[in-house]
Amino acid sequence: MAQERCTPALELEHLQRLLLSCREAKKSAYCPYSRFPVGAALLTRDGRIFSGELRREEKLTGKKELLGKGSESLPALEWDKPFTQHMQQEVVLLEIPLGSPLFSGCNIENACYPLGVCAERTAIQKAISEGYKEFRAIAIASDLQDDFISPCGACRQVMREFGTNWAVYMTKPDGTYVVRTVQELLPSSFGPEDLQKIQ
């Protein structure tokens, strides 16, 4: 579907932080068995700290009612909008970097291989354990020179637990990347809603 393929836009500032952070995180990898270090950086969708620039956002989208005084939630990026609209929205979102903490992770292996964990899950678990459950984007870095490192299926499922409509940046060491939504990487997924249906 065309909409699913729409790559979610991220503010340049955030994107740069993400791309740098996932590369930096790779240095902490504990991977004596695979010798395949991976790093990840996760951008949360916080909104607890909110700037006065909200008024400009209101003008653009008329979401005043959603974002009233004391609101704890940021307007979700509307990924399905045409790219040009995203660009407008970004101008506003740039004002509120403080409200989006970033968590980094690395792969951590175990002599009993199945007990290791990937960089992506480490980053997500750190965020959750610090109280952040909504995510905007994750970036992943490895030493693979010619391939964009992509998340394993288990990590995709853990991402999906916290929403299908956020961005996964798969990078190369040269700084290039491809981006997909969680939905694109895990189509027809099983999730929290399904479990509830049976109980």
Added chain:
Amino acid sequence: MAQERCTPALELEHLQRLLLSCREAKKSAYCPYSRFPVGAALLTRDGRIFSGELRREEKLTGKKELLGKGSESLPALEWDKPFTQHMQQEVVLLEIPLGSPLFSGCNIENACYPLGVCAERTAIQKAISEGYKEFRAIAIASDLQDDFISPCGACRQVMREFGTNWAVYMTKPDGTYVVRTVQELLPSSFGPEDLQKIQ
């Protein structure tokens, strides 16, 4: 892509066995915590037992060189071929059902939730441990009335370890199903090849 969406055809006989078996396998589920039983049935691509009908296959596809005397491998289903060609091939494959053992699995939970395992992985692990490493199709059954039960990301990754081009049948209790390839369910996947690149 159109080719990826092409649902792989399976002989009716095999398909029926698969659909019945995954429903039957559900009965063995050990799921005291979720109370969400799941069953899976896995059709292997064996070829060790091969019928004399091979000559007809040779005529159809000219794969004599691939399937010489004593060959241990079956011709792979060519999923990307037009459906009508698949139909021709099926006529032949129907002759060799003995060469395709079927393995079933169920979900097996643990009081420590992360130590449970899904039905799909149970089936795959059974097959591997019995010497079968090539798969043609897996079918999955649950009690969800209105949804086709789909594999979690971890199971998709375990499927993918053994090939991206085989079929996943996601069923409903009423016997209907949707089918996707592993590739479709886990696009842009990380796999065995990637690990080798770095070593």
Added chain:
Amino acid sequence: MAQERCTPALELEHLQRLLLSCREAKKSAYCPYSRFPVGAALLTRDGRIFSGELRREEKLTGKKELLGKGSESLPALEWDKPFTQHMQQEVVLLEIPLGSPLFSGCNIENACYPLGVCAERTAIQKAISEGYKEFRAIAIASDLQDDFISPCGACRQVMREFGTNWAVYMTKPDGTYVVRTVQELLPSSFGPEDLQKIQ
């Protein structure tokens, strides 16, 4: 505690099957990443088909009457009894090998290391998925020449889900072994009972 340390006795015939089977199972290991093949063999405590003939066991051989209609449960081995009593009990149990199916497993790795599974869990999952939930013993084999291969913590927890009082035989390639109960290998364990307490 002295009782816990008491190594559970197994009939010689069963023990030999176990030790051979775990070594044989190792051959199916899919371990291209660790190159560390492991095999496991699991002896179930079946008893679904059980006769009153237990009294004399049809004079040591003829198993036809052993498996007549009737009782559904085998007498559990009483591990805490003095060893001499075990010996007496064994004389009887030796007559009923058919009632105790054996399942084998191997380690099955994944390019995404955390998605692999150990030999012990493979064997247990196979048994459960075939309807066997009570176990008497598991044996483990690896290529380590000078060490008795021991189960990882995850496998111990999966064993413990199905009882703490059964035997784990950790072997060396030379055929020697040490044996511990699940309880000994996972003391002070968390299990199914604990989860119920809170609900």
Added chain:
Amino acid sequence: MAQERCTPALELEHLQRLLLSCREAKKSAYCPYSRFPVGAALLTRDGRIFSGELRREEKLTGKKELLGKGSESLPALEWDKPFTQHMQQEVVLLEIPLGSPLFSGCNIENACYPLGVCAERTAIQKAISEGYKEFRAIAIASDLQDDFISPCGACRQVMREFGTNWAVYMTKPDGTYVVRTVQELLPSSFGPEDLQKIQ
């Protein structure tokens, strides 16, 4: 063995932080499926930041050569010493709390149960990803009123990857606890050394 049973002593100040932190961490648990929140707090054995009080340590134990200028490593607690000697050592170690960062974690579940993670592993993964690989103690808290919450086998194995001789505090909500070493909780364990033997 008597030595293994010797519970490792921790400075009162650190112990209090640990016990409070694991209880606090429990509040972040994401456990919509089990409704069984667990928290963990992990005390690292850092030593990178080291105080001038080292001289007193030198006087007490004569370890000057081990702890020379620029040393990166703290003297390991000698668990097998009589308790009174620990007390002497503690007086000194109290001087260097800054060198021992504490990491907290909670359980984070998934609709696909096997993809969840425990509180203990979350805490350990956080520490590793921040560059801390040596641990002194971990404390665990749950809502079980009458039981000391104990780590699952998988968590014990992940703890063991980073040493067998550190302390696990299993607590009750009333603040009481029992303490065991990783070695005691995972006897006869498989670890990094074993994997190397075969390669």
